[in-house]
Amino acid sequence: MESTHQEQTHYYVPAPSRWPMVGAVALFFLGLGAAFAVNGKFPGAILLGVGTLILVGMLFGWFGDVIRESLHGSYHGKEDSSFRWGMGWFIFSEVMFFAAFFGALFYVRVISVPTLGDLDYKLLYPDFTASWPLSTGPGITARYGAMEAAGLPLLNTLILLSSGVTVTVAHWGLLRERRGQLVGGLAATVLLGAGFLVLQAVEYRHALTELNLSLGSGAYGMTFYMLTGFHGMHVLLGTLMLSVITIRAARGHFGPTRHFAFEAVAWYWHFVDVVWLLLFVFVYWI
Incomplete structure (x- = not known):
């Protein structure tokens, strides 16, 4: 009964994550790159590529953390x-x-x-x-x-x-x-x-x-x-x-x-x- 009561009342709170900040950096590069690209400026394509790579890395890292937490039984x-x-x-x-x-x-x-x-x-x-x-x-x-x-x-x-x-x-x-x-x-x-x-x-x-x-x-x-x-x-x-x-x-x-x-x-x-x-x-x- 004690275990059941704990599952019903406990809410898992993860440690502070770096991934929101990484996502913000990715969006910054994407926005800056898009601004340069639509105006035909040189760094545009490079900045867009950097932003995309950072965003993909964030998605893999963040969702990977969530998957691992789920597999470890942290979620009820x-x-x-x-x-x-x-x-x-x-x-x-x-x-x-x-x-x-x-x-x-x-x-x-x-x-x-x-x-x-x-x-x-x-x-x-x-x-x-x-x-x-x-x-x-x-x-x-x-x-x-x-x-x-x-x-x-x-x-x-x-x-x-x-x-x-x-x-x-x-x-x-x-x-x-x-x-x-x-x-x-x-x-x-x-x-x-x-x-x-x-x-x-x-x-x-x-x-x-x-x-x-x-x-x-x-x-x-x-x-x-x-x-x-x-x-x-x-x-x-x-x-x-x-x-x-x-x-x-x-x-x-x-x-x-x-x-x-x-x-x-x-x-x-x-x-x-x-x-x-x-x-x-x-x-x-x-």
Whole structure:
């Protein structure tokens, strides 16, 4: 009874960590490097590389400490609850992040473009056509083509939907103590995520070289790359997290009752899937 009481009331507090300061240094180099790079100054690329290396080192070191603390049994019920709340709020912040971008797309398509097509603006923009995607208007210097839903976008949709199934199969394997099913499902999810990224790179190359679609292609080009590009970054992050979880699962780190790290990554991956479905509908299809 004494041990149970201790587990319910004790909350592990780690020693002061150097990793937040290391992260701040990494962000400083990244911000300074970005400022130099966008202005075409020499140290920009070097500073960005240094900042990236420091950031990667921080991630490996910080999460490595957390993993070791978990394996040593430092975490009990209360810490698990804090981790869940933390991941929940993180995903909520990501929801609001994409909500802002979808809101920008909604504003342009439903409010801005129809308004500029009214008779009141004909004197200012006589050649403007209120259609989507935009083909005329201020700032559009070259014609471009819109990305169709069929083809690579549809294939990537099927890939991400399949990855949601494989990560769920892996979860079932974990709960039923089937290590092979767990590792196999995770490995399949990593491969599907990598395949999505490769096909998105091919899609971007097609858009730039054959459709002449760039960030300078008016509101359509900006919203297309803004939404799909940031989603691609999230897929990359999710694939990296899944790779780490796959390695840990192969080493036997998770059990049927203690596997929050797996759950957190699975939550994140399902969130990425849902965002892509919204992207496919509102950016590619409609």
